Amino acid sequence: MSATNNEGGTEMNFQTIEYYFHEVFLSMIRKRWMTFASIGTVTVSLFVLGVFLILVMNMTKLAASLENQVQISAYLIDGLTAEEQKEIAQTLKDLSTVSKIEYVTKEQALKTLQERLGEQKKILDALGDSNPLPNYFLVTVKNSSDVKRTAEVIADIYGVEEAKYGQDVATNLFELTHLVRVFGIILMLILAMATIFIISNTIRLTVFARRKEIAIMKYVGATDDFIRWPFVLEGILLGLIGGSVSAIILRSFYSAMAEKIYSTLAFFPLIEQFPFLNYLSLCLILAGISIGVLGSTISLKKFLEV
Amino acid sequence: MIHLKNVTKLYQKNGVVALDDVNLDIAAGEFVFIVGTSGSGKSTLMKLLMHEETPTMGEIFVNGRDVVRLQRKEIPYLRREFGVIFQDFRLLEDKTVYENVAFAMQVIETPRKIIQRSVDAVLDIVGLREKSKHFPDQLSGGEQQRVAIARAIVNDPKLVIADEPTGNLDPATTWDIMDIFKRINDAGTTIIMTTHDRDIVNRMKRRVVEIEGGKIVRDQQRGRY
Numbered sequence: 001m002s003a004t005n006n007e008g009g010t011e012m013n014f015q016t017i018e019y020y021f022h023e024v025f026l027s028m029i030r031k032r033w034m035t036f037a038s039i040g041t042v043t044v045s046l047f048v049l050g051v052f053l054i055l056v057m058n059m060t061k062l063a064a065s066l067e068n069q070v071q072i073s074a075y076l077i078d079g080l081t082a083e084e085q086k087e088i089a090q091t092l093k094d095l096s097t098v099s100k101i102e103y104v105t106k107e108q109a110l111k112t113l114q115e116r117l118g119e120q121k122k123i124l125d126a127l128g129d130s131n132p133l134p135n136y137f138l139v140t141v142k143n144s145s146d147v148k149r150t151a152e153v154i155a156d157i158y159g160v161e162e163a164k165y166g167q168d169v170a171t172n173l174f175e176l177t178h179l180v181r182v183f184g185i186i187l188m189l190i191l192a193m194a195t196i197f198i199i200s201n202t203i204r205l206t207v208f209a210r211r212k213e214i215a216i217m218k219y220v221g222a223t224d225d226f227i228r229w230p231f232v233l234e235g236i237l238l239g240l241i242g243g244s245v246s247a248i249i250l251r252s253f254y255s256a257m258a259e260k261i262y263s264t265l266a267f268f269p270l271i272e273q274f275p276f277l278n279y280l281s282l283c284l285i286l287a288g289i290s291i292g293v294l295g296s297t298i299s300l301k302k303f304l305e306v
Numbered sequence: 307m308i309h310l311k312n313v314t315k316l317y318q319k320n321g322v323v324a325l326d327d328v329n330l331d332i333a334a335g336e337f338v339f340i341v342g343t344s345g346s347g348k349s350t351l352m353k354l355l356m357h358e359e360t361p362t363m364g365e366i367f368v369n370g371r372d373v374v375r376l377q378r379k380e381i382p383y384l385r386r387e388f389g390v391i392f393q394d395f396r397l398l399e400d401k402t403v404y405e406n407v408a409f410a411m412q413v414i415e416t417p418r419k420i421i422q423r424s425v426d427a428v429l430d431i432v433g434l435r436e437k438s439k440h441f442p443d444q445l446s447g448g449e450q451q452r453v454a455i456a457r458a459i460v461n462d463p464k465l466v467i468a469d470e471p472t473g474n475l476d477p478a479t480t481w482d483i484m485d486i487f488k489r490i491n492d493a494g495t496t497i498i499m500t501t502h503d504r505d506i507v508n509r510m511k512r513r514v515v516e517i518e519g520g521k522i523v524r525d526q527q528r529g530r531y
Contacts, residue, residue, distance in 0.1 A: 016415050213398060219356075220461065221386035222413035223379070
């Protein structure tokens with residue numbers, strides 16, 4: 001008995017879907033400003049979400065790559081004799097955790113820095129002929145877990161001013177990433193609530209404008225699902241459009257940034273554009289759709305009870 | 307067709323007993339007037355039949371369906387057995403006559419071919435075929451009510467419930483409407499109609515059920531007001 005009116009098959013389903021879309025587009029056009037505002041809110045919220053995702057993921061990657069570095073830079077004090085340098089080199093080679101050492105003069109160091117800075121090497125012109133960089137040994141450690149201990153030993157050698165290594169920075173970076181993540185999650189929750197609120201209000205306007213139709217639909221025996229679908233669809237569409245727009249903006253934003261970074265800060269380990277941007281887009285669109293479904297479900301709960 | 311047994315409806319909020327131990331049977335094909343003052347319980351009776359409200363006690367069967375124990379998802383299918391007509395017509399202002407009638411079929415997912423055939427047929431019955439492209443505000447009150455009747459019968463319901471359908475109409479128009487109801491009834495559809503109009507009841511000479519204070523105080527074949 002629950003299928004009183006089921007003759008019609010696929011033609012009927014297509015007709016119903018057509019009806020839904022007709023209703024949704026009609027209502028979106030009728031209250032175009034509200035629609036525009038909702039899509040705008042979704043776009044902005046998801047854009048912020050995207051920025052945070054990009055930030056957190058890149059920082060995590062950077063921290064991880066620093067953590068995996070097995071090199072220690074042992075900076076030497078100025079004015080050491082060749083004899084003293086040889087002695088330091090020998091001491092370093094004798095350490096059981098060290099696999100390789102390389103001597104880098106301050107001139108070589110400056111050249112490397114110039115290469116890294118690329119187009120921006122002009123800022124080094126301010127130094128004139130002076131070179132503030134120290135000579136150093138680049139020490140490669142066999143095992144990344146030995147980096148910290150080895151660096152401590154190296155720092156105590158006579159003639160070594162400082163022993164720097166990536167893990168040091170990595171620890172700080174992980175802490176910073178954690179902070180950014182927590183802050184991002186809190187901000188996202190607030191934005192998500194605001195977005196859900198504005199979508200549910202938009203849908204509520206539609207429900208209100210349609211209350212007479214809904215009443216008639218109920219009297220003639222339309223099912224709850226049939227009544228509900230156009231509203232849910234409207235929410236989905238608002239979320240989908242907002243998510244897509246924010247994804248498009250973020251993609252061009254990231255591409256432009258990546259290009260800039262490759263040409264000026266080539267050593268920065270930015271996450272490759274593809275497939276990262278595809279995942280990011282998918283993530284934003286799915287988030288938009290979920291927000292749309294949530295928003296419309298909330299506004300329908302109150303109105304469709306009989 | 308309709309079977310009410312010991313039906314009581316108590317509104318918890320204000321403590322009003324709208325219906326008090328009502329028993330009523332209506333057979334298929336009957337034309338029944340429900341009369342009584344406002345607040346007598348007439349509209350509660352209508353609401354119970356369509357599961358807009360549920361009774362506090364008692365049993366209700368419509369066309370063999372147990373209305374009281376109906377599951378939520380079955381309610382729409384119960385309502386498809388009814389055609390409902392209101393005093394204030396309740397047409398959609400932004401839809402034409404044709405669209406208003408077709409709407410009732412669209413929303414229960416009737417295939418388009420069948421919609422066109424059925425809508426044309428019911429517009430013939432109520433005599434509005436030539437005004438199918440008009441909007442409600444271009445029609446007289448009587449014409450609007452005829453559109454509402456067309457909408458109520460287009461899904462071929464077994465039962466038509468009309469709540470004061472002539473309450474807003476002048477006497478001449480009222481008889482046009484009653485004439486349409488008579489024809490629908492002659493075609494086998496059960497009609498339940500509430501009214502305050504003595505003249506209609508007296509001239510139609512059909513079954514009259516009078517409700518007062520939530521009780522049936524009179525149930526008479528070929529009755530008068």
